Amino acid sequence: MNKVAIIGSGFSSLSAACYLASQGVSVDVFEKNDELGGRARIYKKDGFTFDMGPSWYWMPDVFDRFFGDFDTKTSDYYDLIRLNPSYQVVFDDDRLNMPASFSELHDLFESYESGSGAKLYKFIKQAEYNYKASMEELVYKPGQSVMELITPETVTNINQFFTNIRSNIRKLFKHPKLISILEFPVLFLGAKPENTPSFYSFMNYADLMLGTWYPMGGMHQIVKAMVSLGESHGVRYHTGSNIEKIVTSQSEVTGLVINGQRQSFDMVLSGADYRHTEQLLDLNQRMYSENYWSSRTFAPSALIYYLGFNKRIEGVQHHNLFFDEDFDEHAKEIYDDAKWPDKPLFYACFPSVTDDSVSPENCENGFLLIPLAPGLEDSEDMREKCFNGVMDRLEKHIGQSVRDSIILKRSYCVNDFKNDYNSYKGNAYGMANTLKQTAFLRPRIQSKKVKNLFFTGQLTVPGPGVPPALISGKISAQLIMKELNKRAYETV
């Protein structure tokens, strides 16, 4: 039986493990931390359960497709509910709840800008076309050749790769609040809207039409579901297992050094951060230099606070985006000047608004996220300064004091991302999807220098986010199966 080792237990690794084991491959997953799930681990304390990373469940069709590939259903594992409002956007002088229904959304747009409802319909039609072209085909390609991008859909929409989403949105809409709402989803791709091709408007379709969902119990339910699915196919999971070296012989993978012990494997797939994985190889076996990494556009890092409140908080929704300060200034501090932001936009999540199980009775579970430039010098003082700034704004907008009700507080920032995940510059969600970092222009999913070494996850194709991680695992598993089948054929 062919033995494949998988480094890391993020969504991409968990996904690949399921695909490989279901096809009869012997699979061992090695995770350095004590919990599975990678950036989607949980933090449990004093009756509170925090999802440490992702909290937005978008593109439910991608999850359905994943479980469907194993003749199972999402509903076999967790209860999924659609949030309505999808989220709240807090502006300086106004708060806006985003309705789940398109007709209400249409009316909301009209209330800000006459004629914008019809324009929204037109914009969404194009976004839907892009979504279907991407999800049915493009994002499942391994990123090995430019030819993968040449399809009837992309050829007829080629202009959408060479215009950016910001100018596209601003041609259609004039009201700054509508512009902010429409520019928000591409932030998930990790770059500024002016550096993101218009084709990525499919994120708007995901946001406004496919909706924002929540698995009851939290995002970690997806991790549990995937682990249980993998176990049913024989995957073995090992936590507390740090990979120290990828062992090779004549530039071919022969095994791993795990916590000082050597074990043999036929193939290795790494879902750990890409640059870190290459550092587990000798210098001449790495495909990408330090110059390469330092010249890429990385998705932001983040300052996160996990907060337990001893009371319910009025005026908040499950997801809240604070767009009450200037986005361009904050974007400059993330992408251009790399410094601690003065007045950052931030995101506040209160899953206990929907789900009683994540906090003790009559308490609120809060998660604050402030995007930061990767690589910033991280100190307790800077974290606290930033925390106080955003708490002032949160309290101002909800009109009540909540700081004195905090009974649990833990921060997480650049240094934690580096220490816990071996993340380059402490990035939170990998490498951005700019035009020059899309598809075949992203770090390769298969090593050109070391035989039988493969990569998966948010630094390779298709990109950052939970749905892309599920897809990335599938793509890498397909390439490994192709290699194994070729090998079996050659030995007959």
Ligand SMILES: Cc1cc2nc3c(=O)[nH]c(=O)nc-3n(C[C@H](O)[C@H](O)[C@H](O)COP(=O)(O)OP(=O)(O)OC[C@H]3O[C@@H](n4cnc5c(N)ncnc54)[C@H](O)[C@@H]3O)c2cc1C
């Ligand atoms: C704060 C935050 C919020 C996010 N919000 C969302 C969201 O709302 N929606 C969404 O779709 N996406 C979101 N994302 C992005 C999404 O979580 C990630 O893109 C995705 O989970 C990445 O999965 P992955 O498999 O690429 O890697 P990871 O989750 O990073 O897993 C890699 C694993 O490799 C392990 N590892 C590293 N080195 C070694 C080693 N030497 N030996 C053994 N193991 C090792 C690490 O410990 C880690 O567990 C968010 C991310 C963060 C951090």
